[in-house]
Amino acid sequence: MNIWIDGKEANQPNRVGSGQFAFEVIRNLEKLDHKNEYTILLPSLTMEDLPKERPGWNYKILKPNKLWTIVTLPLALYSAKVKPDLIFSPTHYIPRFSPVKRVVTIFDLAYLHFPEMFTKKDLWQLTNWSKYSIKKADHIITISKSTKKDIMKKYKVKSKKITVAYPGYDRKNYKLQITNFKLENIKKKYEILGGYIIYIGTIQPRKNLVRLMEAFARIVHLRGETKSTSGLHLGGGLQLVIAGKTTGPGRKGWKYEDILKTPKMLGIEDKIIFTGFVPAEDLPVLLYGAEAFVLPSLWEGFGIPVLEAMACGVPVIISNVSSLPEVAGNAGLLVDPYSIDQIEQAMRTLLTDKKLGGKKSKQGLEQVKKFSWEKCAKEILRSFNKLAN
Structure with missing residues (x-):
């Protein structure tokens, strides 16, 4: 299987939230899977702590950064001589257009429950783009049963279209002896x-x-x-x-x-x-x-x-x-x-x-x-x- 991953969120400093999730998933997929072919799509040079390239694990830098999901990713997908079997977005936003299957990650629907707690720009983007991603994605990854139920209820999505993948924590970092x-x-x-x-x-x-x-x-x-x-x-x-x-x-x-x-x-x-x-x-x-x-x-x-x-x-x-x-x-x-x-x-x-x-x-x-x-x-x-x- 040939898998492309949107690595934009993972390729940034001081990761929290979706950036931390994207980084850890990418890092652990590289450790686990030496059978499939992976291409990680980035808008800038690869950060040093991302997994090193090897046969079956490659990075591709794409431009422009600003129109990433609207222009950059779709253009890369449609122009690829060898198309991937799927593209995975470890964020709420899938490529707007795609000739291949799309997998999206939805962390929560807080923007529907508490719209007043978001900036106008973020609220518009989350409301419109998340809805598009949920409806158009071939499969959805979410991080809790609570969010899965929420997606099913708010967007009328069938259970089989959603996989719950609980996040983890950096076990090595938390095994240290604290003096x-x-x-x-x-x-x-x-x-x-x-x-x-x-x-x-x-x-x-x-x-x-x-x-x-x-x-x-x-x-x-x-x-x-x-x-x-x-x-x-x-x-x-x-x-x-x-x-x-x-x-x-x-x-x-x-x-x-x-x-x-x-x-x-x-x-x-x-x-x-x-x-x-x-x-x-x-x-x-x-x-x-x-x-x-x-x-x-x-x-x-x-x-x-x-x-x-x-x-x-x-x-x-x-x-x-x-x-x-x-x-x-x-x-x-x-x-x-x-x-x-x-x-x-x-x-x-x-x-x-x-x-x-x-x-x-x-x-x-x-x-x-x-x-x-x-x-x-x-x-x-x-x-x-x-x-x-």
Whole structure:
């Protein structure tokens, strides 16, 4: 089988979200499959950490970059002397025209549930192009059963047209021994003074960070009332670390201005740390040192940071909506994302109940074993084989 892959999302620095997914799937397909022929299509020179070329694994640079799915990819497909059997897009957008079968990836339909939380440009693109991709693709890859059900319901797609391929996490990166020396150096780097709760993800309205900070402010303002599992007074030294990107190259958050203003409005500026983008090598250390990980999203296609937190043995607090209960299983402490009371109580519980925190930590370490990028790539490859046959 001759397979082409749109590698644009994978070929960028500081990968998160769809870029991380595209990179890991490409990397694991190269490891797994030496039988089929692959061509990875890129708009620029290959980044060094992508798999090296070999027989059956090649890169092709195409121009122009701006009209990538409308002109560049269709032109490459129609002009190819030897056409591929299929083209795989690890993003919401397939080539607009194609003489070959197309496989698309749909991460979530948050743009339908919360249109007001997207920029006008992104909303228009997601609404129109995702609909086109879902209707015209020969097969759809998605990352949770929750999103699969959503696609079936919103777009009237049959179950057999959709494959669920759960994302994984970088197991090698999360097997490292974390020493107190490493932890103290990382805390110093990000100006963390004591104990902390952590959020990791994009900085955008759907992540529900304003309610998270409001819940955290209640704990801080009741300082000295109770102690955490580490003996830390809940008020005094506790901080909330929000790790996510707002500037620089690569994908970053959006509509985050109000989020960044919230700490000042709540009078907790010294208690909130916005780290900006955190390199992959720092994440395990930051997570390992946290008293809890919180992801109170209004909607998630999956939630890779939940896996990363569980892999570090950190108890997780997650929303009781969309895919998050599916990801965390019985390891997650579930909250209504609209309830500041529930978010506050969940954080307070994990800070004060050592026994429960230990139980959730063990359950998380078991739950995370179910997920890997290798399994994800195998599911995707299986869908290619079915489509080809």
